[in-house]
Amino acid sequence: MGAATERFFEALPARAPEVLRGLVSGTLQIDLDTGDGTDHWLVRMRPGAVEVSRNRGPADAIWYSSEDLFDRLVSGQAQGVSAVLRNESTFSGNVVLFLAFRRFFPDPPGTRDPREVARRQTGRLT
Template identity: 50%
Template sequence: MEALVEQFFSTLQARTPQGLRSPVDGVLRVDLYTGEHTEHWVVTMEAGKPIAAPGYAEADTVWRSDAELFEKLVTGESQPVAALLRNDATLSGDVTLFLAFRRFFPPSPHARDPRTMGAVGPETPA
């Protein structure tokens, strides 16, 4: 599990152009707990470019969830807004920063582009 989380944070900067549509500034802390242990990650975004590092720091926004849920987020198995609505995670602080950060999570592998849902191919005569 830790390897997935580390890989997610270490590749944030490489995925910035596709992740962010506008520059965002701020500090987001991700608190991941497993039982009594909490792991902290700090993501500093300056001009929309993220720099992530393990550790604790004061932050504009704090995401808190169990480590298992976060693993599902980084694999696209779950979505961050849905996790918040289910109360599986908590968020405090600047929501705008979180809304920008959530773009770094992959889409669900079962997601389909809504623009293609209503598309019908040419009918073939019977």
């Protein structure tokens, strides 16, 4: 497994208060195909908190991805929803958990918040 993926999962609990502000609650199992087997991550989400383990278990949703794709997701080089729509990864279960979890991924390099761009343009015009 890539070091970026390991760091990503280690950082989730600390990042949860800023990312999970809504009422999302449930367990997401993430299965990563390594080519030689499957690595499992169990992510229990609730408002403002995340617990991460390397177990399989009862889950409200399961997301299956290749290890390579997940490494690209955690580096901002790929987008989760796009990967599912292109059938590069699969998802089953409570889609709200997937949509909440994808907020942990970074934006692609060079992405700018359109609100910030508008603020800058407004500031230049005044």
